[in-house]
Amino acid sequence: MSLLQKRNMKSKLIIFDFDGTIADTSPGILDSHKFALARMGRIVPEESELLKVIGGQLLKTYIDVFKFDEQSAVEAVRIYRERYANVGINLANLYDGFEDLIIQLKNYGCNIGIATLKAERFAKEMLKKFNMLDKFDVVCGMDKCDSQTKTDLIEKCIEFCNVNKSQAILVGDSSNDLKGAEAAGIRFIGVTxxxxFKKNVEYNFITADSPREVYSAVQKINNKQKEDIYENGSVCSNQNEQRETSW
Known part of the structure; x- marks a missing residue:
């Protein structure tokens, strides 16, 4: 195996979704949706229905799911975020074991990022409350125009950290996260x-049932990539190693 292959086979950037991956933000999100929908004169759905929209782009949710026209959706999102800033932001709880996970990944040599459809200012403020902001190398959240996709935010993280897509993994809890990772061309770990995503369900990607299991999942992906490189690159490795010098 060449020195370049050895260097590139390990993941160097782990990107996390926020809601449902880093923290249980559901109390604040549900409260803000209920408040915005009621203020806009709409019937408030059951919590079980509101839970299904967590993780999606907010403006798109109000247009596609709650059936607002664009102008009304913009106003509803404004009300939602005003409520979230005053109330919802204080109702989140960091998942047990997540801080230890970040320490493990840092010791493993990984950069740590966030790609969230939550407003970036909210994500950073919540990380400050958790005393976690300084542990992340990059935090990319939704802009004021609600114009970015999950894929856009993933690619911003990758560009900021200056790594190849083959060296990045997205960790998320929803199909929106999976689709974003696939569109960005990076690997994915689903948390249950x-x-x-639910426990005890068969998926076509690696899953983790707790923050503690995410570290093992990262190692599993790296070991699989190492096996693939050995299998596909062993023929020319000796020639390459003769031409390469130390880093």
Whole structure:
């Protein structure tokens, strides 16, 4: 195996979704949706229905799910965020074991990022409350125009940390996260302790049932990549190693 292959086979950037991956933010999100919908004169759905929209782009949710026209959706999102800033932001709880996970990943040599459809200012403020903001190398959240996709935010993290897509993994709890990772062309770990993916269900990607299991999942992906490189690159490795010098 060449030195370049050895260097690139390990993941260097782990990107996390926020809601349902880093923290249980559901109390504040549900409260803000209920408040905004009631203020806009709409019937408030059951909590079981509101839970299904967590993790999606907010403006798109109000248009596609709650059936607002664009102008009304913009106003509803404004009300939602005003309520979230005053109330919802204080109702989140960091998942047990997540801080230890970040320490493990840092010791493993990984950069740590966040790609969230939550407003970036909210994500950073909540991380400050958790005393976690300084543990992340990059935090990319939704802009004021609600114009970015999950894929856009993933790619911003990758560009900021200056790594190859082959060296990045997204960790998330929903199909929105999976689709974003696939569109960005990076690997994915699904967590089953959040709002989307469920335990004891067969998926075509690696899953983790707790923050503590995410570290093992990262190692599993790296070991699989190492096996693939050995299998596919062993023929020319000796020639490459002769031409390469130390880093």
């Amino acid at each position: 302790y959040g709002f989307g």
